[in-house]
Amino acid sequence: MKIIVCVKQVPDTAEVKIDPVTNNLVREGVPGIMNPYDEAAVMMALRLKEQTGGTVSVLSMGPEQAGREIENALHRGADEGYLLCDRRLGGADTLATGYTLAETIRRLGCDLVLCGNEAVDGCTGQVGPLIGEFLQIPAMTYITDMKIEQEGLRCYRDTGKYVEVYQINGPAVVCISNKQLADGPYDFREKIPAVHVLDAGHLEEEKIGRKGSPTRVAAISARGREQNYLKVDYHWDCETRIAYIMNGGLEKKKKNLNRENKTSQAGLIMDAIMKK
């Protein structure tokens, strides 16, 4: 089985800087790491390889330094690494990224594509399903575990309410959501092959980078989390302001503390639940 794993380099810190002129994220000076979900996907791929044989290739799109994450995967036991690195790919949104990776995967050829369910920086979870769509193969999201059975590949999908068990026949994109897999053991391989660097030559220019991206970032604000901030009116007196902040912005309700014994207190709670 030939497996391709897509990985993304993400900034290592929550301290994100934004260029006030271009509204773009400033990546310089922020150390990069492999997206933890992608790391889990790499470990899953290596586990599958151990069971069935075959090869694991790692594919990433990004600047030159993203090659470090590919090397990291090679050290863990992946066989080949490909880095898509081209100025023309810059400014890609999820649609353009999905197209770019899918087209490259089509060229490299494989039986299974693994991705992280989402990246911890953008958190969209869109690229995996988009790769599936562009390759016209199924894409399975929120997969926590995979097993090889005689009848085919088995995937465990966590929907919150249920764990759905699927069997896949034929090629598919599987998006891994179980971060814990990333911590699995591996033998560090000293000698690794060189990373193949690819340009955008095999791609249609209208569909990649900024040109191929339908969405535009209109504005970006680091103050963020506005709905999770309290707006304090400075005309209020000091006490009101402090009380308001202490209450988390909620209305302070005057009430008596219930000091009854624990049995009647518990009865009060159970009655309230039963009424619902």
Added chain:
Amino acid sequence: MLEYKKENCINCGLCEKVCPFGAIEIKEGFPAINDNCTECGICAQKCPVNAFHMEQDKIRNQRTEEYRGFWVIGLEKEGEPLNKVTLELLSTARKLADEKKEKVTLLIKGFGECENWKREAQRTGCDKILLIPCEHPGYDAKLYTDAIECAVRCFKPEAVLFPATVNGRDLAPRVSGRIGTGLTADCTGLSLDENGDLLQVRPTYGGSVMASILTPEHRPQMASVRPNVMEIHWTDEEREIETAYLEDFLPTAEDRVTLIECLEKNNVFADLTEANIVIAGGYGLKNKENFGRLFRLCDKLNAAAAATRKAVDEGWAPAEIQVGQTGTTIAPDLYIAFGVSGALQHTLGMKNAKKIIAVNHDPAAPIFDICDVAILGDAGEVLEECCKILEHKEA
């Protein structure tokens, strides 16, 4: 430009069936394209042997004035009531549509009368329910993608809103790829800018950055929206609601993927965002045993469990049930807090709860200022009493 290559054609006749405009007729075994063709490209997508070829540029949906109206995608099964998030999306769509004097449509899978859906949707001001006629019982990404693509190409909405739930986040990107338009994930705010374009606000970088996204040149504009962020507005206005079927749609499910079984997860950790009753534990519960009690109580009472960050950090509760600034935002009818002090980081995630009951040993705990019923006592002991009462009732 749509091209037809006769040499590839295997005379299967599928193109005639899938064309939403009746633009393809099979004549002497081969398709003939008539003037009804809008170059929507569905035949090229569906043809199993690529006898139709569509220039990709055309498939990427350019903006035109034809695109009008706001759509909400519902992922409910037939017979279920509408989810809270669907009602939130319908209310949001109504608000946006009012600004442009446009219509709101709910696209949902189902046969039959769907009177319940009609009644609920009507109260949010929805104008039309478009039904995907299909008996497939569950969620199938391929089937939904095909249906939404077909509907979008026929009716051309200007915006399509998806719930940012597990299945909604699985589906939305597939549709955006198929149609070739932009999609913004997990929006927490939607409004119209001065050009009437949809301004989509979403948190990124773990919530430390808010990004405002536009899809200026492609239609429809697509966004998935987080549950429990938008408010539901009921309208008293008597509004006609129309129902229609997505005609000419041939449902085909994904055949390379088979659902073998569906294991019910421990209910206590399920569906925190949709739960009516939430029982939360904090640091004041002191140990893992008490959390075990809390989970059992939730299980028996059909409530969802929640925890504060501190309790999660202690390893007493799984991270998926953390409520607060980092974690889930909830708005249940009843919220019961055992040993939750009421730190700002937590209360920001539950302040929309309708009724709050709090148990805490500290009379000065901030949670007592905001709750409806304040109980002074040891959270663990009161919880234990609750379990006893339940056992007694069961016996």
